[in-house]
Amino acid sequence: MTQFLSLLVNGISLGTIYALIALGFVVIFKASEVVNFAHGSLLLLGAYVIAVTSDALGFLGAVLVGVAVTAVAAVLVERLVINRLRGAPVISLAIVTIGVDIIILTELVRRLGSDILNVPHPWAGESIRFAGVGISLNRGVAMVVAAVLIGLFFLAFKYSNWGVAMRASAEDGETAALMGIKQGQVSALAWVVAGVLAAVAALFLVGSPTPGVSPTVYAVALAAFPAAILGGLDSTGGALVGGLLIGIAETLATGYQDEMLFLGRGFGTVVPYIVMLVILLVRPSGLFGTRELTRV
Amino acid sequence: MLSIDALRVAYGGAVEAVRGVSMDVPDGKVVAVLGSNGAGKSTLLRTISGTLSLHRGRVDAGSVRLDGADLVGRDPGKIVRLGVVQVPEGRRIFGRLTVEENLRAGGMASKDKSAKAAAQERVYDLFPVLKERTSQRGGLLSGGEQQMLAIGRALMASPKLLLLDEPSLGLAPRIIGQIGEVIAEINRQGTSVLLVEQNATMALGVADLAYVLDVGEVSLSGDARELARTDEVQRLYLGHESEAPQERTTAAPRKTLSRWTA
Ligand SMILES: Nc1ncnc2c1ncn2[C@@H]1O[C@H](COP(=O)(O)OP(=O)(O)O)[C@@H](O)[C@H]1O
Numbered sequence A: 001m002t003q004f005l006s007l008l009v010n011g012i013s014l015g016t017i018y019a020l021i022a023l024g025f026v027v028i029f030k031a032s033e034v035v036n037f038a039h040g041s042l043l044l045l046g047a048y049v050i051a052v053t054s055d056a057l058g059f060l061g062a063v064l065v066g067v068a069v070t071a072v073a074a075v076l077v078e079r080l081v082i083n084r085l086r087g088a089p090v091i092s093l094a095i096v097t098i099g100v101d102i103i104i105l106t107e108l109v110r111r112l113g114s115d116i117l118n119v120p121h122p123w124a125g126e127s128i129r130f131a132g133v134g135i136s137l138n139r140g141v142a143m144v145v146a147a148v149l150i151g152l153f154f155l156a157f158k159y160s161n162w163g164v165a166m167r168a169s170a171e172d173g174e175t176a177a178l179m180g181i182k183q184g185q186v187s188a189l190a191w192v193v194a195g196v197l198a199a200v201a202a203l204f205l206v207g208s209p210t211p212g213v214s215p216t217v218y219a220v221a222l223a224a225f226p227a228a229i230l231g232g233l234d235s236t237g238g239a240l241v242g243g244l245l246i247g248i249a250e251t252l253a254t255g256y257q258d259e260m261l262f263l264g265r266g267f268g269t270v271v272p273y274i275v276m277l278v279i280l281l282v283r284p285s286g287l288f289g290t291r292e293l294t295r296v
Numbered sequence B: 001m002l003s004i005d006a007l008r009v010a011y012g013g014a015v016e017a018v019r020g021v022s023m024d025v026p027d028g029k030v031v032a033v034l035g036s037n038g039a040g041k042s043t044l045l046r047t048i049s050g051t052l053s054l055h056r057g058r059v060d061a062g063s064v065r066l067d068g069a070d071l072v073g074r075d076p077g078k079i080v081r082l083g084v085v086q087v088p089e090g091r092r093i094f095g096r097l098t099v100e101e102n103l104r105a106g107g108m109a110s111k112d113k114s115a116k117a118a119a120q121e122r123v124y125d126l127f128p129v130l131k132e133r134t135s136q137r138g139g140l141l142s143g144g145e146q147q148m149l150a151i152g153r154a155l156m157a158s159p160k161l162l163l164l165d166e167p168s169l170g171l172a173p174r175i176i177g178q179i180g181e182v183i184a185e186i187n188r189q190g191t192s193v194l195l196v197e198q199n200a201t202m203a204l205g206v207a208d209l210a211y212v213l214d215v216g217e218v219s220l221s222g223d224a225r226e227l228a229r230t231d232e233v234q235r236l237y238l239g240h241e242s243e244a245p246q247e248r249t250t251a252a253p254r255k256t257l258s259r260w261t262a
């Protein structure tokens, strides 16, 4: 039972990190109608910048710079590539983002080589234990920070001008334009938000129990794609639920792999995709993906 | 207030949808534009509101001036801030947003909080039914309520000139009557109106002046009441005398017009 609870808590904390990534993915999809396959390399960029600047700037400074660089990189992709191809078919845009992803990823992998860069988290190595349930302090902090950011995100999405403009524009760009809502602006801002969330996720993904910044972080970040897709690509609530679901499923599968040896070791890493496939078979538009409600 | 001069508009450099239209909307008046499907009515409104480029349309010649300032080539947000707001054909309310959020979206071009609060009050006065449903999703409203929301959303920007694209489309006769009354009331409160319609009975009932658009050109224009009496409009748009407006089904205006194109 304590093992189960322990795994559950760890799963939730991993899930909140996935949710940060998936939320950005969904926001970009809603605002720009792009399935952004460059999300993983943007995240790795954030992790890389935090790691290489932390000596000079200290932890906090490095985090701020890493978040800023990732947000700027994201908005550059939007301005220089996506914005110019507005109106192109979703599939072409998706392929363009794969191209962007390969460019960023190749450069980062070249720079990283076989090194594992360390990010000096002030909470490195510590862990917390409560009633037999243990979790690394890194994952504990992640859970709190992610919960706050996700809460802020949903408040802004629901109540701020940006949120209303964003949802209006996502639903009907031309009509939103009649109100002076600029799709380009809404879209650029969405990429900024997604960049910030990805960089914060990166900060925690490269901490305990993960050893540090290496190209494998990219593969870990990829698990957020099934989270976004199973929740419903256009649903922010779905991204949260999907992230948690994937985080918990993956952690449980990894934790109980000794009991499930017939599936082979490393089964945990394929669990996100299996969960996604099962859910999509039952609900092709994802858990909360909307088919148009509007009565026309 | 609004003056359109020798306007020519084409889509994709090929389809010429508006071919040399000149038109005036005097301050404080309601001006109706009648015409069948494809006459170029929506194109005219898109040109005024600056959304033509979203349809790959282009102004080839002529001008659209608001109190002397040329509107062609300005972005839609700027045109809204100058006081010209369009209600699109088919209402196009945001179905997943609540009534209140739809109205908020309508006021997005302006930063003037007190103007927006006053506008919202005006909208709720005009459409009490919206006030009862502030937190309901737009998509759950009836067709008539959606049209009221679409008009209310446009009023949130406190327009000097309101552009309406076929507000009667798909609505029951009783609701069409209400929409006509609302347009008259909005005008009484000081907003000029350019009303595009296929339902000539309603449009000529509220308009001071009217134009008939025929395949991109103005074929008739003048005082709305006089125009309603001309044989041509009687025959083409108002149907037989026996066909009283109250008895029409929603499809009726289209039927009379298809007779015209035949
Ligand atoms: N987005 C578009 N692209 C190309 N042609 C268009 C477009 N919209 C309208 N048209 C054409 O322009 C003409 C006028 O259309 P429109 O302005 O929508 O007429 P109305 O509103 O009077 O029904 C029609 O021939 C129509 O086919």
Ligand SMILES: [Mg+2]
Residues within 6 Å of the ligand: B041, B042, B043, B089, B165
């Ligand atoms: Mg039309």
